[in-house]
Amino acid sequence: MKLELRNVSKFFGQKAAVETVSLTLEGPGFVGVIGRSGAGKSTLLRMINRLGDATTGNVMFDGTDVLSLKGREKRQWQTNCAMVFQQFNLVARMDVVSNVLHGLLGQRSTLSSLLNLWSAADIRRALEILERLGIAEQATKRAEALSGGQQQRVAIARALMQDPQIILADEPIASLDPMNAQVVMDALKRIQVEDGRMVVANLHTLDTARRYCDRVIGMRDGRVVFDGRPDQLTTGVARDIYGADASFSESATSTAIEALGDDREYAAAMLDG
Numbered sequence: 012m013k014l015e016l017r018n019v020s021k022f023f024g025q026k027a028a029v030e031t032v033s034l035t036l037e038g039p040g041f042v043g044v045i046g047r048s049g050a051g052k053s054t055l056l057r058m059i060n061r062l063g064d065a066t067t068g069n070v071m072f073d074g075t076d077v078l079s080l081k082g083r084e085k086r087q088w089q090t091n092c093a094m095v096f097q098q099f100n101l102v103a104r105m106d107v108v109s110n111v112l113h114g115l116l117g118q119r120s121t122l123s124s125l126l127n128l129w130s131a132a133d134i135r136r137a138l139e140i141l142e143r144l145g146i147a148e149q150a151t152k153r154a155e156a157l158s159g160g161q162q163q164r165v166a167i168a169r170a171l172m173q174d175p176q177i178i179l180a181d182e183p184i185a186s187l188d189p190m191n192a193q194v195v196m197d198a199l200k201r202i203q204v205e206d207g208r209m210v211v212a213n214l215h216t217l218d219t220a221r222r223y224c225d226r227v228i229g230m231r232d233g234r235v236v237f238d239g240r241p242d243q244l245t246t247g248v249a250r251d252i253y254g255a256d257a258s259f260s261e262s263a264t265s266t267a268i269e270a271l272g273d274d275r276e277y278a279a280a281m282l283d284g
């Protein structure tokens with residue numbers, strides 16, 4: 012799979028939120044987008060998904076001109092590049108499995124969606140996905156009764172229900188404590204690697220980007236100012252991306268995930284429920 016952005020810009024009035032960004036993302040992989048608040052990261056993801064349209068430029072996916080899609084084709088594209096949000100965006104009072112089934116809304120008739128007519132096969136698949144993410148036992152609970160980390164895994168399950176080639180995650184761990192952040196990042200990494208999907212995640216912490224990504228894009232003032240491997244993301248480079256002066260410190264952009272050590276077994280146990 013190949014996602015290409017060619018000179019993509021987005022203006023809000025006179026202000027460019029994203030300015031002449033050109034990127035080619037190929038094949039399965041985990042891409043992190045970093046940069047200070049207001050750098051244009053969310054706007055970039057939303058343009059790819061067509062939640063907000065680009066002012067100028069092209070987005071191509073495997074030869075399809077994404078920005079010209081309309082109606083059903085546009086909805087199909089949005090199904091193929093599912094979004095995961097910082098605030099989970101679940102229906103709080105609805106049970107978990109129904110929230111997951113809502114991933115199918117773009118593919119179904121309005122009437123069957125309104126009546127919540129899910130097939131037995133759909134329900135089985137939703138439960139399998141929840142099982143895979145280690146939260147099957149939460150299936151009948153209301154979404155609002157779950158912890159933040161569990162809710163984000165429900166949101167990932169909803170995205171997986173769409174069976175997307177691409178998952179766009181907008182600050183997926185920004186509202187989570189370090190332990191839940193690790194469980195959610197491990198879940199995203201696992202579905203990226205095991206299923207051969209592409210994940211593009213806006214991340215607000217350098218250590219997370221270094222640890223999980225195959226490629227890191229650094230944005231500053233709407234432009235791409237870094238594009239490289241995580242090991243090339245030195246403190247000096249990070250200082251350029253974040254536009255910080257000599258007093259820039261890594262700790263300002265890191266979570267406490269590292270402080271937990273490389274306790275992968277614990278995270279894996281959490282994932283397995």
Ligand SMILES: Nc1ncnc2c1ncn2[C@@H]1O[C@H](COP(=O)(O)OP(=O)(O)OP(=O)(O)O)[C@@H](O)[C@H]1O
Nearest residue numbers: 023027028029046047048049050051052053054055
């Ligand atoms: N709907 C909008 N109307 C006007 N300006 C907007 C809108 N959305 C974003 N902006 C502006 O565009 C710029 C980029 O915003 P964006 O949310 O993409 O940045 P970000 O890097 O994702 O930041 P954050 O991490 O805080 O979400 C900011 O200056 C923001 O104020």
